[in-house]
Amino acid sequence: MVDIAVSFTEFRNLDAAVCGQPLLDSIVPYVPDNIPLHISHIRLGNEFCERLLPTRRQIEKAAALADQYDVSFALVTPNLTDQGLKRLQHVMSAVPAASEIIVNDWGVADMLVQLYPALSLTAGRLLCKHLKEPRIAEPTVDPVVDWPVKSAHFRELLASFGINRVEVDLAPHTSMPTAKADGVKLTLHLHNGYTAKSHVCKIGSIKQPTARKFTPEHNCQRECLRYVTSVSRMIYPSRNDLGVFQRGNTWFYNYTERMNASIAEAIRNTVVDRTVVMLDWHEDHRTH
């Protein structure tokens, strides 16, 4: 049995999901090898763009839904500009005291640990950096490619913020580790991993005048919520290429069967004790 956090970027999708088929049924296709699972968290927010930070009202409603389902609530936060920090401070009062915050910005971690010491912080995958090259799909024996949690220095840094859980992706060219990391729990993202994000946004520039396209502080219309882009290599295609797609400002790669088998084994060995499925932020999500 593995804990699973069900993650939504948009509240309306969370709301629709709990009103539709049982939530568990929506998750099963993304869980490898029919591993028994238990929904432990409902999460709201996005790791990749501050313009997707939920409102106070949405946070309150999502937390109430989590309460109704008797699961924990988690707020997902991205890396932020100073304007984003202000918005986060504004919505934080809507976050129930026992919630978990997924932080993807060291400054946010430092700020929250000072202002809200009762909250539980998890280091998101933007803080847990490692090589994830989707164009190298085959596993290679390369000891240098490793999750930073293997480093005692990184764990000490996490401990200084009271963080004892980190989120990771599985890189296409590595296998899951077979041993737990000392003192740090692992949450693994299922189904896909992210490989690169930008700060300026291509899709968010669609309706911008030419001079305002691909610039910071853009005034997008959240086109990332309306479109998804599949990507395939033109000049160097390989039969091993992973499925790659762009959502918003970020590139993702889908896990292969081999990777999913490796994940299933890591779950059985309890190397990973929690997983995440982003139900409305992948290439298959359709609202119709």
Place this chain on the structure above:
Amino acid sequence: MKIIAPISKVEEAGVFARVGAEELFFGVVPNEWRERYGRFTTNRRGGNNLNTLAEVREVVSTVHREGKRVSVAVNGATHTAEQVAYMSELATELAALDVDAFIVGDIQLLSVIHNLKLPTRLHVSSIAACRNSATARLYYKLGANRIILPRHMSLREIGRLVRAVPELEFEVFVLNDGCPYEEGLCHTLHLPTELGGPICFESFETELERIDGKPLNLAEQRNIDTNERCYSHWRWSKFSRGFSTTTAGQPYGPCGLCAIPTLKEIGVEYIKIAGRDGNSLRKRRSLDMVREVVDLLATENNNEEIISFAKRMRGEPDLCQDGCMCYYPEVLSS
């Protein structure tokens, strides 16, 4: 304002220090590191690094004779425990050579080097993607003296940050080496050309779909096609219009020369020329261009004159019109 310029060869150091750089930066990848970790370098550059401590010693000595400073980029985005131990030893050796600063990209390495209590200053690399005052203050607590801000920040955002954390120095990009992504949050490799090269250069076929399953309407398709064409042009511009130069050897974009007066007004003291991988002529011409604008700033009070001068420098003022080469395109519309 102080100009920070790149070098990749010992012989560039003296010349660049004499003709206007206040601080020179470079990477160093000892052969021992290369043997242990192969393509993973101390600073994300496969080539164009110094290879021995003897070379570093020579550069430091030359640059210090000119009264200028030297910083060493040790700005890998992340390190294993073994690599952190290696880098600690390397930092200690470099400090003994009187290097003035380390440019660090990995927060754990910053913390470890700070705890070594070396006399060397700590500059946080743009790789660390510091975009807000809370993160800047945290880096200050961890020993940072300066933050090198990432690309894709507006002048307004930079101004807010500089004002919010006056205890830190700030350095920003003003010339060369664009990156369409968030450099510190791109986890791909710059593969060999025959395998695709950097992911940001590679050509991909893309298919955009609506999430609601509806077909794209004509207006949507038109906007998307226009956006795609603009993006291709923007990306090409960000890669220095196909890594080319003017006939005089001046590099094309990315460029923030016309923003230098505003940067000074908002309190940025250090301006960075990127491009360690460029040849010596490209680096020299880059330095000349920035130096000319900074020198003019010292004598000219009218910012419009300085902006106009900056736009004319390449002899092709039309280049600046679409903003695609610009680090700070808002200057064009101000």
